[in-house]
Amino acid sequence: xQIEVRSDGYQPPRSGLILLYSLIGTLFLIxxxxxxxxxxxxxxxxxQQAHANRTRQERIYATRGIILDRKGELLAENRAAFAxxxxxxxxxxxxxxxxxxxxxxxTPLPLLQSKFILESTKIKPFQPQIIAVDIPFEKVADIERQxxxxxxxxxxxxxxxxxxxxxxxxxxxxYVADASERELKEDDKLALGDIVGKHGLELVLEKRLRxxxxxxxxxxxxxxxxxxxxxxxxxxxxxxxxLSLDIDMQKAASEALGEEAGAVVVLEPYTGKLRALxxxxxxxxxxxxxxxxxxxxxxxxxxPGHPLQNRAIQSVYPPGSVWKLMMAxxxxxxxxxxxxxxxxxxxxxxxxxxxRCWKSGGHGFMNMMQSLINSCDVYYYEMGQRVGIDNIERxxxxxxFGSATGIDLPHERPGLVPGKSWKFNRLEEQWQRGExxxxxxxxxxxxxxxxxxxVFMAALLNNGKILKPSLIEDEPEALKKLLPIxxxxxxxxxxxxxMTAATGTARRINRPDxxxxxxxxxxxxxxxxxxxxxxxxxAYQHRDHAWLVSFGIKDGKxxxxxxxxxxxxxxxxTAGPVVAKVYEALFGPIHPGSQISQKSSPFANNPDADAxxxxxxx
Numbered sequence: 001x002q003i004e005v006r007s008d009g010y011q012p013p014r015s016g017l018i019l020l021y022s023l024i025g026t027l028f029l030i031x032x033x034x035x036x037x038x039x040x041x042x043x044x045x046x047x048q049q050a051h052a053n054r055t056r057q058e059r060i061y062a063t064r065g066i067i068l069d070r071k072g073e074l075l076a077e078n079r080a081a082f083a084x085x086x087x088x089x090x091x092x093x094x095x096x097x098x099x100x101x102x103x104x105x106x107t108p109l110p111l112l113q114s115k116f117i118l119e120s121t122k123i124k125p126f127q128p129q130i131i132a133v134d135i136p137f138e139k140v141a142d143i144e145r146q147x148x149x150x151x152x153x154x155x156x157x158x159x160x161x162x163x164x165x166x167x168x169x170x171x172x173x174x175y176v177a178d179a180s181e182r183e184l185k186e187d188d189k190l191a192l193g194d195i196v197g198k199h200g201l202e203l204v205l206e207k208r209l210r211x212x213x214x215x216x217x218x219x220x221x222x223x224x225x226x227x228x229x230x231x232x233x234x235x236x237x238x239x240x241x242x243l244s245l246d247i248d249m250q251k252a253a254s255e256a257l258g259e260e261a262g263a264v265v266v267l268e269p270y271t272g273k274l275r276a277l278x279x280x281x282x283x284x285x286x287x288x289x290x291x292x293x294x295x296x297x298x299x300x301x302x303x304p305g306h307p308l309q310n311r312a313i314q315s316v317y318p319p320g321s322v323w324k325l326m327m328a329x330x331x332x333x334x335x336x337x338x339x340x341x342x343x344x345x346x347x348x349x350x351x352x353x354x355x356r357c358w359k360s361g362g363h364g365f366m367n368m369m370q371s372l373i374n375s376c377d378v379y380y381y382e383m384g385q386r387v388g389i390d391n392i393e394r395x396x397x398x399x400x401f402g403s404a405t406g407i408d409l410p411h412e413r414p415g416l417v418p419g420k421s422w423k424f425n426r427l428e429e430q431w432q433r434g435e436x437x438x439x440x441x442x443x444x445x446x447x448x449x450x451x452x453x454x455v456f457m458a459a460l461l462n463n464g465k466i467l468k469p470s471l472i473e474d475e476p477e478a479l480k481k482l483l484p485i486x487x488x489x490x491x492x493x494x495x496x497x498x499m500t501a502a503t504g505t506a507r508r509i510n511r512p513d514x515x516x517x518x519x520x521x522x523x524x525x526x527x528x529x530x531x532x533x534x535x536x537x538x539a540y541q542h543r544d545h546a547w548l549v550s551f552g553i554k555d556g557k558x559x560x561x562x563x564x565x566x567x568x569x570x571x572x573x574t575a576g577p578v579v580a581k582v583y584e585a586l587f588g589p590i591h592p593g594s595q596i597s598q599k600s601s602p603f604a605n606n607p608d609a610d611a612x613x614x615x616x617x618x
Contacts, residue, residue, distance in 0.1 A: 057215055057216070057217060057232075059191065059213050059214070059215060059216075060213060060214030060215060060216055060233075060234070060235045061158055061159065061213060061235065062210065062211030062212055062213050062214070062235040062236055062237055062238060063078060063159060063211060063235070063237040063238065064078055064159065064161065064176075064195070064209050064210060064211060064237075064238045065208065065209040065210075065211065065237065065238030065239045065240045065241060066078065066240050066241075067173060067201065067209075067240075067241045067242075067243065068240065068241070068242050068243065069242075069243055069245050069246060069247040069250075070242060070243060070244055070245065070246055070275075070473050071246065071247065071248075072242075073247045074164055075163065075164070075165060075169050075173060075243065075245075075247070076161060076162075076163055076173050076202070077161075077162050077164065078159040078160070078161060078162070079159065079160050079161075079162045080137075080157060080158075080159065080160070081133070081134055081135075081157075081158050081159060081160035082134075082135040082136075082137065082140045082155055082156070082157060082158070083130050083132060083133045083134070083135065083155070083156045083158055084101055084104075084105075084130070084131055084132040084135065084143070084153060084154070084155060084156070085128035085129060085130050085131065085153070085154055085156050086116075086128065086129050086131050086152050086153050086154075087125070087126060087127065087128050087129070087152045087154075088120065088125040088126075088129065088152065089125040089126045089152070090126075090151050090152035091150075091151055091152030091153070092151060092152075094116075097150050097152065097153055098112050098113055098116060098131070100150060101131060101132055101153070104132075104135075104139065104142070104143050105132045105135060105139070107132060112131065112132070115131070116129070116131055119192060122181075122184075122192050123192050128154065128156070129192070129193075130156070130192070130193040133158075133290075133291065134160065134290050134291065135155075140155060143155060160289055160290070161175070161176045161195070161202075161289045162286065162289065163175075163284075163285050163286050163289075165247070166284040166285065166286055167282035167283060167284050167285075168247075168250055168251065168254060168282070169245070169250065169285075170200075170282050170283050170284065170285040171200065171277075171279050171282060171310040171312075171409075172200055172201060172243075172245070172277055172409065172471065173200045173201050173202060173285060174197060174198060174199030174200020174201060174202040174203055174285065174410075175197075175198055175199055175200070175202060175285040175286075175288035175289060176195045176196060176197050176198060176202050176288070176289060177195065177196070177198050177288055177289070177292075178193065178194070178195060178196075179192075179193075179194045179195070179196045183196055189213075196210070197209065198288065199410065200285075200409060200410070201241070201243075201408065201409070201471065203410055204408045204409065204410060205241060205408075208238065208239045208241065209238040209239060209241065210238050211235065211236050211237045211238035211239075212235060212236040213235055214232075214233045214234045214235030214236075215232040215233045216232060217232050241472065242472070242473045242474065243471055243472060243473060244273040244274055244275065244470055244471055244472060244473045244475075245274060245275060245276060245277065245471065246275045246276065248585070249266055249275045249276040249582075249585060249586070250276045250277075250278060252276075252581065252582060252584075252585030253266060253276040253278040253582050253585070254278045254280070255581075256577075256578045256579075256581035256582050256585075257278060257280050257563070257565070257578055258578075259280070260280060260565045260566070260568060260574075260578075261280055261281060261305060261311070261565070261566040261567070262279075262280055262311060262546075262563065262564050262565040262566045262568065263277075263278060263279045263280075263311040263312040263315070263450040263562075263563070263564050264276060264277075264278040264312075264450075264561070264562070264563050264578065264582065265277055265278075265312055265450050265451055265453075265454040265560070265561070265562040265563075266559060266560070266561050266582060266586070267454045267455070267457075267458055267469060267559070267560040267561075267562075268458075268558070268559060268560075269457070269458035269459075269461040269462040269551070269558055269559075269560050270461075270462045270558065271467075271470075271477060272458070272467035272468060272469055272470050272477055272478065273470050273473070274407075274469050274470065274471055275559070276582075277312055277451075277471070278312070279309070279310050279311040279312050280311070281303075281305040281306075281307040282307055283300055283307040283308060310409070310411075311450070311564070311566065312449065312450050312451050313405075313407060313409055313411075313412040313413065313449050313450075313451050314411055314412065314413055314449075315413075315449065315566075316413050316415050316416065316447035316448060316449055317447060317448065317449075317450075317523055317545050317547075317564060317566075318442055318443050318444070318446055318447065318448075318523040318524065318545070319442035319446060319448045319453065319521060319523060319547065320441070320442045320443070320521030320522050320523030320524070320544075320545065320547050320571065321358075321375045321377075321441060321442060321519065321520060321521040321522065321547070321571070322442065322453060322519050322520070322521035322547045322548075322549045322571075323441065323442025323446065323448075323521070324371070324372060324375065324380055324441065324442065324519065325372075325456070325457075325460070325493055325497070325519055325549065326395070326396060326399055326401070326456065327380055327383070327384065327392070327440055328368055328371070328372055328492075328493055328496065329395070329399070329485045329489060329490075329493055330387060330391060330392065330395040330396075331368060331383050331387065332368075332485075332489040332492065333395065333484065333485070333489070334386075334387050334391065336368070336383060336386070336387075338367060338368035338369060338492065339367050339368075340367065340368075341365045341366060341367045342365070342366055342371075342376075342378060342379045342382045342383070343362075343364065343365050343366075343378075344357055344359075344362045344363040344364060344365075344366055344376050344377075344378035344379060345362040345378070346359060346360050346361050346362035346363075346378070347362075347378070348378050348381045348382065348437070350433060350434050350437060351433075351434070353434050355377075355381055355434070355437050355438075356377070357376060357377040357378045358375065358377055358522065359374075359376070362378070363376045363378070363379075366378070366379045368492075368496075369492075369495070369496050369499065372493070372496035372497070372499070372500060372504075372519070373496060373499045373500045373503065373504035373505075374504060374505070375500075375504070375505050375519075375520065375521075377441050380440040380441050381437045381440055381441070383440070384436055384437055384439065384440025384441075385433070385436060385437065385440075388436065389419060389420060389431060389435070389436045389439065390419065390420070392419075392436070392439055392440070393417055393418070393419035393420075393422075395484065396417045396446075397417050398481075398483075398484045399456055399459075399466075399483060399484070399485075400452065400455060400456055400459070400466045400480070400481075400483075401415060401417050401448055401452060401456070402414055402415055402416060402417035403415075405449075405451050405452060405455050405468065405469050406468040406469075406478070406480065407451060407468070407469045407470075407471065408470075408471055408472065409471070412449075412451075413449060415447045415448045415449055415452055416445060416446065416447040417446065418435075418439065418444065418445035418446060419431070422445075423435075423445075442521060442523065443523070443524060450562050450563075450564045451469060451562075453547075453549050453562050453564075454469070454549075454560050454562040455467065455469055456483075457549050457550075457551060457560045457562065458560050459482075459483045460483070460485070460490050460493055460494055460551075461490075461494070461551055461558060461560065463487070464482045464483040464485060464487070464490060465479055465482060465483075466479070466480045466481050466482065466483060467479060467480065468480055491603040492603075494517055494551075494603040495601055495603035497517030497518055497519055497550075497551065498515065498516065498517040498601055498603060500517065500518055500519055500520075501516040501517050501518040501550070502516075505519075505520040505571070505572045506518030506519060506520050506548065506550065506572065506576065507572075507576075508572060508573075508576030508577060508579070508580055509548070509550055509552075509576055509579045509580050509583065511552070511554075511583065511587070511590055512590065512594055512595050513554060513587070513590060513591070513594040513595065514552050514553060514554035514583070514587055515552070515553040515554070515601075515602060516550065516551070516552050516553075516583075517550060517551045517552075518548055518549065518550035518551075518576075518579070519548070519549050519550070520547065520548050520570075520571030520572045520575065520576065521545075521546075521547030521548070521549070521571045522544045522545070522546060522547070522569070522570050522571050523544055523545040523546075523547060524544050525542055525543065525544060525545065525567065542567075543567040543568070543569055544567070544568070544569055544570070545564060545565065545566055545567060545568065546563075546564070546565040546568030546569055546570055546571045546573075546574035546575040547562075547563070547564050547571045547575055548562070548563050548571050548572070548575035548576055548578075548579050549562050550562070550579050550583075552583050552586065552587065553602070554587045555587075557586075557587075559583075559586055561579050561582050561583065561586075563575040563578045563579050563582070565578065
């Protein structure tokens, strides 16, 4: 390169040219490095983002598993439902779009706007946000004709849970609803707008019923209009569940209970399978699958009948005289001679207190078998004092009382077996001797659930096995522990129940064509005065609870039926007819002249009878 020399001898400095060349080289290097960074180092990432500008990922909701009874009758199914979703990124005028949706659906605009604003913070602008649900099919047709005018808005077809038998299985099946914020945080597989189980088996079996979502890839233009759609991953439907419950038995038990508040449990003792589990009053769980109004919720919560309460597992009651089955077993364990007698005058005194028998005139001399048949309170007062509260507490807990049965339903209560330490820790008071007398006849602080009584009754029959009660047909037998009662002593108790059904307080359930056993109970709600009032003379909330614990054996089939009628009065008069109707559904009507082929008792003087029925000895 030649440098021009001016005539006056001036020569430009070389340093300026070098600086210019350096600047040009630096800029070129920056462009090269930036190009390398964008095209090579981050090229794949930006290519994906560019691709995302024209494609969207769309969830495909999985079909929730259905629930059936043991005969295949549908108890929970899915029905088509329609919703409107909005992609904010594609919507040029969100306020106008919400106003139009409000006009289509009849939803108040302020409510729609507040819901939209709240949920928009939890979902990305390019993802569909559900803004209206449960749109009737007839309205969907009108919306489809106009929806092309509203970019970002689309109709989604979803599934809505439906319970064909509503209140009959509401407490067992529970219900589903939109996933809450807490549930979304705890489960990363859930997304806003997903439906999940909230109560009952829908909650307990949620992961089995839910299934796995699929995914579509949707190509859109610059306005967000769909151009093409292809499936990336297919959805996987949830598992179908078959229950052990029998819809015909459930209906029969519900009809037998009628309008009474209470519970009915029908259990197979050798398998632990529940064939019916009824609680009254009930509610229609279908109202929870749509948008539940505040008015409907308030009506349920404020109902004095407490229809949301599952009385079979969540309500606890004094067991009354059905507790005597456990007490008699304890007396045998404590080597009390079943032939020894107590003279019942109708009452017993302890200090300044008088404890009365249900029969004011007394029963006279009573041995253990007679005390079961006639449900003599004085016998249990005397023998309860002899064994003491410590033994009662220990033995009752060993029999499964005071702890949950483990049934696959939420919020089961364990009941209460009181004792000295419990009272001191809870009330800071010492145990009194009179409290032992009350506990001995199933009163006082003692509390049980109807299902606990059914599980105990089943263990008396099934070789002493305390089984987890099962609602699932194919669930294997689950042994919790063994009763602390030898087979000959269990047979003694069963024979007492058989005689009670034949000649005692449970005569209402006796059948000539089956081996029947029962024990009635009348659990006091308020303290009795000098004179026992009639049911009609008492306010409803002060009336006694009516119990009947029973078993029935016919044609090789054995069932346990437990009925508890809340504030029903006498166990024999109120619970007895309910139990009789349930057995009529189980065994059929009693035909004239029908007679059981086995004349002798399968329990009396036959200590190995129940062990042989199981093919084992203990």
